[in-house]
Amino acid sequence: MSADTNPTTKSPIDRTFPPIAWMSTGALALVIIGGILMASYAPRKAPLGVATVLLVVAALLLASAGVLIGGLRDFPRKTFLKVFKWAIFADLVTAAMIEFAFVRDQTRGSSLLIVTGMLVIFTLCVPTTIAFTVARYADD
Amino acid sequence: MADTVQGIVGVAPVSPPGNRPKIQVVPLKGLPLAAAAVVFVVIAIAGNWQWALMFCHVAGGGLWTGLDLFVGLVLGPILGHLSIPARAEFSAKFMPKMVIIMPTVVMMTLASGFQIARKLGNLYVTSPNHSWLIASFCVVGVMAVIALGILEPANIAVLFEMNKPEPNGELIARLMKRFIYTAGITGLMQVATLIIMTRVATQ
Numbered sequence: 001m002s003a004d005t006n007p008t009t010k011s012p013i014d015r016t017f018p019p020i021a022w023m024s025t026g027a028l029a030l031v032i033i034g035g036i037l038m039a040s041y042a043p044r045k046a047p048l049g050v051a052t053v054l055l056v057v058a059a060l061l062l063a064s065a066g067v068l069i070g071g072l073r074d075f076p077r078k079t080f081l082k083v084f085k086w087a088i089f090a091d092l093v094t095a096a097m098i099e100f101a102f103v104r105d106q107t108r109g110s111s112l113l114i115v116t117g118m119l120v121i122f123t124l125c126v127p128t129t130i131a132f133t134v135a136r137y138a139d140d
Numbered sequence: 141m142a143d144t145v146q147g148i149v150g151v152a153p154v155s156p157p158g159n160r161p162k163i164q165v166v167p168l169k170g171l172p173l174a175a176a177a178v179v180f181v182v183i184a185i186a187g188n189w190q191w192a193l194m195f196c197h198v199a200g201g202g203l204w205t206g207l208d209l210f211v212g213l214v215l216g217p218i219l220g221h222l223s224i225p226a227r228a229e230f231s232a233k234f235m236p237k238m239v240i241i242m243p244t245v246v247m248m249t250l251a252s253g254f255q256i257a258r259k260l261g262n263l264y265v266t267s268p269n270h271s272w273l274i275a276s277f278c279v280v281g282v283m284a285v286i287a288l289g290i291l292e293p294a295n296i297a298v299l300f301e302m303n304k305p306e307p308n309g310e311l312i313a314r315l316m317k318r319f320i321y322t323a324g325i326t327g328l329m330q331v332a333t334l335i336i337m338t339r340v341a342t343q
Contacts, residue, residue, distance in 0.1 A: 021293065025288075029285045086166065093250075100183055105258060130292060130296055134297045137297060
């Protein structure tokens, strides 16, 4: 795998990487579609099958992006983590606000579990995209 | 940790590269205002405070739509015709402010808007506004993916690049192009938001 995931050592602008940012953005798109689905049924109970599938696929995409980042050699991890920590702080606030609104609106049980899962993915994939986009051009 | 803070927010750089001041990616002065907005929205939702919810939705939505339209359809094309150094200088001052302002106004608008829709019964399938609200969810969803997945990462990467001792002009131009196009798309999508929201308000 490392052969596929290693950037060639050119200048930062010419280095090629696996489509990590696209994968994490894809995961974001899936949880947003799931969120729209859940919200469009409020205050009724949304059908959870489609939302669960979207959540699982988003989690797999994000996990794959994480594995690919872990397999990169000569990748500026220090910059990645620095940006990731700050971005996750901002997204945690947003996710907490959405979770609060759903709890306040009496969302309970499996629906709340799926919404929470989607918010966890949201909280992780936005910082992953931002941190990767910054780090791919950085030199630690 | 000190390194982390210095790198991201540009606090007290001991020796900035050359004569350029280090760019503060996250302007610390704006954080208390953002925090105050978050607290206000939480109080409005927790207390089911109709005026406060409406204020957050109208004020936040007006700012969000206005900013997106202005940046996407007015500033973006102007930036596209500026030289790279001029774009870089503008971005160094403009983008850190947007890092604080945009997530705050978006959070205010969406959180309060959902509560208002629930309170007014617009979320029920029987409501004439239901389908318009679903359309607005979809528009916001597309804008969120563009803003969070493409625009914001590019903006922050530009700021980091400009903090390097020798910024790469070609890279900044490439990332700025992404900003100009995506800001244009979100600007156009805000026109759809205006149509949807005025329909919802008048049905």
